[in-house]
Amino acid sequence: MARFIFITGGVVSSLGKGLASAALGSLLQARGFSVRLRKLDPYLNVDPGTMSPFEHGEVFVTDDGAETDLDLGHYERFTGVSARNTDSVSSGRIYSTVLEKERRGDYLGKTIQVIPHVTNEIKDFISIGEDEVDFMLCEIGGTVGDIEGLPFFEAIRQFSQDKPRGQCIFMHLTLLPFVKASGELKTKPTQHSVKELRSIGIAPDVLVCRSEGPIPQKERDKLALFCNVRPDSVIAAQDLKSIYEAPLAYHREGLDQAVLDAFDISPAPKPDLSRWEDVSDRIFNAEGEVKVAIVGKYTQLEDAYKSIAEALTHGGMANRVKVKSEWIDAEIFDREDPAPYLEGFHAILVPGGFGERGTEGKIKAAQFARERKIPYLGICLGMQMAVIEAARNLAGVADAGSEEFDHEAGEKRFTPVVYHLKEWVQGNSTVARKVDDDKGGTMRLGAYSATLSKGSKVAEVYGSTAIEERHRHRYEVDTKFRKQLEEHGLCFSGMSPDGRLPEIVEVKDHPWFIGVQFHPELKSKPFAPHPLFADFVRAARDISRLV
Template identity: 50%
Template structure:
């Protein structure tokens, strides 16, 4: 295809309606038709990136392979579409303003007055086009809701793009809420009408309206919305609650969303979609043959989206194993030496995920010890691997009060510490220190790991070299490597230079694995992830 075509996705009424899922599902339908798809998320908040935002406020920080910390919607994109996001696929208002101010300081505007139009909007348009490069279809999701003061420069930018590009190169889908009022037993279309009115007042007319509601939108309400919002009744789509999020591509396909958008983009001659993979995923999800119960012992258990990719990866492994995965979030801060058995005895496996800070650390250590001593499958991710090292050092190696310097700078046995330099696969030496910016001290994005041939990890990956995504500051202290191995902990994966521990396993245990990286970021519902798939397969066999 000569020119990239754009589908813009906006939202109205309230946030968190599911624009990310809608964008990802539409992307999946276009991919199923053989088109190359790019997905992009534009966030109107002023933070430069989501990296230092609290998971309690914003949910999970997703990490791309090129080491960018992004909005969690990019996780949806990668799970639904075989597409690898980069730093170009997510940007915030903060990044845009930062760049424009840098340009002004450098004198790029020749002393002119710097304004939202054209300077901010031009920078937004430049970044949209950069993120779309090489794709047949670029799906661009605008965060927030239409009418928000923060999102107006983004809405204005896409208005300009729709004016500047040929009509057949752009389409607009608008997502709104159709609430059900229980007392009067009525669906209310007025919020949607007002949302579209607001959108039109900003110079945009939707080609497709996607309505979020609990039950399927009746035909009469579709006609009413179409009339008041000046769209074809066939272009009013019901995105009602589904039994699984992975049935949304099929739900939208059944209502012809892809055909509506293809017609607007003058692409009606592309091939029919192949959706067998999605039908298989939905069937496996809705018709499990087994059930397994997993305890996730973490820090951020009060907000569901804090561990979004993790929960999805466990779900994917359930789909692969035809099992329903019952995930129970356990607040690590509430686990003590005396209650750990009571809290965990009913589970078939324990998983300790990533996190930052000292809260709940001792509870995680008790959970790890319980899993190790009771031969329960244990999976430690990032911090969870470090917890396993600390627990093993204290209770097997008898290194009293062994700890990470993140939690105790004066520990006598710093089995986890801030390693100040290492070499990556290209031979480049990376440096960091305690005084670096929070983002600057991190090992971020895809890094190569060398796997020991005789290990469980090698059996799962069927490779000696893998690339997985990292997001952490602290490492296993290389000075304790030989002592750990002699005590029975096998370091089965290392960084490219052999200096940093990447994967650990414990001998004489049914299933005990820790990894310094985040495998949940590369899991998807069609394939799962080899570690998660095997973790769930082993947990299913545990009788509780």
């Protein structure tokens, strides 16, 4: 039966609970334990799928088709454990389930209340798969004291009481601000945060304190005394140059040992940190630099493309080069020549997105990469824009467009090269969708197989002709233009197993030009870079050496 670690946060949000949870999970793995990580979010959206990237960052997609919080991406990247739809839940999903049960009569006419009905639902969620791993790490979103988070805090308090003594511990992450005017590191915000946590019946066993620099022993002792934790359970979490330093940095601070001590696991297995030592070596001992332009529409918030940024870093590690990414707003190219902006880059990446804004700019970026022989990776919408560009400028379909942007037009004014997918095969069943269906959870989501053409560039990159990748989209490239496009050099080198849906396109006679309908960035890890990103960065490195 699993031991449970509940990770909470205080003082301010965005301190890095997800990163701390992921790093701790990787350290427990290094000691030979199996782990699973979960995220409990207090917002009322059923899932992040319909939220703007500006609101909550990217939407991370699991193999089984769940649209989840971006922290699950951290969990996967650090532990290699594939997330599931049972690893992410929101208040909206909890309340929706409770109300469905009430409508069915499952509660036999009882008055439905937060306690016990909502808290019981949360506890049931936490318990899923508890016999599968040694440790279950559950991160509570938001900060202690948030009114929307109270049901989750009450649920984990109850959960810890329901379990045998010593099976649950609490790790609390706070901020130690440094006041420059007085030259002091302030512990009072952390003391108040712990006081708030204790007032709802939860006492932290481990205190993780974010700070810009080292925490003097005097402040550690003060925190231990006033927060009622052991001195060696006060863990410093200093700012790092790379998030992939976190496992080694937390190990040096004794986080994993403090957790094992809290569970009274002794003697503790010695950790094998060779994986993270290699990762650190590749990051800090790069032998060159490549510049990659990311032409997107959510460039004001880098978390909107978090997995892409990390996958590029992984690709750099695979080639022992530093990847310097620059975010360029695609809308600029709607009105300006892309050349002055894109010249000097060694590769161009166009990521996914929804809606018409910025799409003409993405098309121009694809054209620039194709004509200038610059390595190009188009992901999801980035692939569709590359196909539309080729249709317009190579195959003579001057009015090529997408139903995503033009299906509401009063009169037909385009040729739909990209269309709304109304039916597809998922497993042993057929899925049907309409344009006016609800937006939430109605896309082609999760892992699907693809068959690659023998002798193609992508088959060479993957080293296989059978792959499985994660999808998140409603629109597909129309195969009726396949022959016309292939005659002009754009090859459909990857298809769904039934041959109906294009998965990958590539340009002949080009150093590296590949568009994929799926999201390869979601499966990349620092110790196992995705082959597409590794080869994309290799191509950029080769270009950089020619300049």
